[in-house]
Amino acid sequence: MPIYEYQCKKCELVFEARQKFSDAPLTECAECGGEVQKLISQAGFALKGGGWYDQGYGKKKEAPCAAAGKSEACGGCPKAANG
Ligand SMILES: [Zn+2]
Structure with a gap:
């Protein structure tokens, strides 16, 4: 069953309704009983900024030295180079 998304013009509540194709739109x-x-x-998802989309997407970036297994004296780290 498709899920439709509605927004109230009065209180701006956004809600989803699972309806059959044959059901009349809400x-x-x-x-609040408003219109x-x-x-x-899909547009609604894009406008919301896609919280679910971010989950599992952003892997933590490790410093080059950590990725290489070096815990000290890493000349490749900008922070280390700058003191
Ligand atoms: Zn409302």
Whole structure:
């Protein structure tokens, strides 16, 4: 079943509704009863900044010396070079 995303024009609540294709689109906000508009879910994801997208995506960058297994006297580290 597709999931549709709606935003309330009154309280700006964004919520998802799982509906059949044959179901009529929602018109009322579940919270305040205001008028809602249907969002295009993919655009909605992009606008939100994609929190789920970041998960597992950003691997920690290790300093070159740590990656090479050197714990001391690493001339390759900018910090070490600058003292
Ligand atoms: Zn509302």
